[in-house]
Amino acid sequence: MELYNRTQIQDVVTLDHAALDAVETGFRALGQGEVVQPPILSMAIEESNGEVDVKTAHIRGNDRFAIKVSPGFFDNPFIGLPSLNGLMIVFSAKTGLVEAVLFDEGYLTDIRTALAGAIAAKHLARSDSRRAAVLGAGVQAELQVAALRLVRDIDTVDVWARDTDRAEAYAARMRERFDDLTVNVHGDIESACREADVIITTTPSKSPLLNASHLPTGVHVTAMGSDSPDKRELDESVMTRADVFVADTRAQSETNGELKAWAGRTPPFEVRELGQVIASGQSPRTTRDQITVCDLTGTGVQDTAIAGFALTRLM
């Protein structure tokens, strides 16, 4: 049994095509019905404004599976600690013995989440997409763009965040990180999205931010902020306006993602799953003008895929 810390893991796992392939392979297996993925275990620790989620999945025939434990304690920043944390435990799928504990402190979650956005864009966004609008200015606002550049030639980012100072700081970081990238800060969502080929929502919003009037013709939207029953980023009109709606998993989108808008009712559009789109080998986008939306809530198969990938590189 081996232990690896965040630094060791960061040294070998980055946003690259090999990591993207690993996560995409996991989604494809999910779409082919080759994955056992139980519902998320979630527990609130109310007195500390905390919660802990446990996710897992097994890809049939794989030698390993991972269990991820993600605590989120949202008062931690007041005492100088990060809100998010966690570790992944990698087990042999032959014997159940622990092969490794990855004390990644949430790093692999950041990576696999960003890669899911890139995978969604790879299969849904126009191939000539160059301009991305980003709502939010946190870690995922950065990583989603970095991952998206693996699959699309993004040269311009239009950012909006509730706090303009944070948006400016984000723009400065992104210009520093990518010297070929133009980054514009916007004071409102409408202006940020006006010329977007891809819109990425990365906020912890509890009420819809983006509505149909913000959507340019032919845009692709990836909504990755909502991952719990109390969050939502997309107005219903975004989904009813879209020509194609894809969720990472329908069940999680209904409880934790954007399909909550139709709680208990059947949404008035077709719901596809990302793994099925990948497995089909055909993009559901058939014209340049169509609007596509992908809702990402985060799945256990991504964790099992990225943990297995990380361990292969670490060993």
Added chain:
Amino acid sequence: MELYNRTQIQDVVTLDHAALDAVETGFRALGQGEVVQPPILSMAIEESNGEVDVKTAHIRGNDRFAIKVSPGFFDNPFIGLPSLNGLMIVFSAKTGLVEAVLFDEGYLTDIRTALAGAIAAKHLARSDSRRAAVLGAGVQAELQVAALRLVRDIDTVDVWARDTDRAEAYAARMRERFDDLTVNVHGDIESACREADVIITTTPSKSPLLNASHLPTGVHVTAMGSDSPDKRELDESVMTRADVFVADTRAQSETNGELKAWAGRTPPFEVRELGQVIASGQSPRTTRDQITVCDLTGTGVQDTAIAGFALTRLM
């Protein structure tokens, strides 16, 4: 963050009154509504005849909570490995940071399971109980008796197991371990139970073994074998004959324990929970002649309680 292995944990945690108090305190808090305990996360790895369960609970106000991961890979013995395994991760309930990983390989589960049996007997069995019938001859058949002796003056054990050689081996081990204990091996369940004050069922049976005709007047039954949807040890007649029926948690007894007999129907008797019995401060046994039954499926609060106790002793 500290790591502890099985040997280190075995050195400080044994079946004693302090450990019993810790687990009983957990159950009491559960009975007082002071515990958050989400449903078990369970995943099958069919191609390896394996499964993995994740349990957790938080006792409100406690400084720590634990998440337990228990793989069970039932073909392991064919390659010289134990079927059961696992670890517990202890988190700060203030910050969500990992305080320790207890690589106990299932040892703490064995201990807290045995202690739950003792706690059930403490509150339900006649105080002058001296004779225990044990069905099954595995690890819990030993530990349940050892734990029961913390709360009742057991001087005789009557054991039955499907495999008589294993029952004889059990008897030899128990005589070696407890020189004041008489151990009798029986060829059938009826004879093993005939003079029992306490009956403990510890088998992985998938069909009922014990029925009402096996129950002496005034006996207490602890059924701890059934912990998954496919197992059962008690015939319905045991529960309808009993004067008092207690489950560790009703919901788990319905899915994983003996209340499965009434799947979807309301059982024709009152169902109490062990934590509520403890919290009430009053035994539901009011006469010597009553028959009491407790069904144990294993709860997350036991894991959080024993992990916190272990860490206190380890630090």
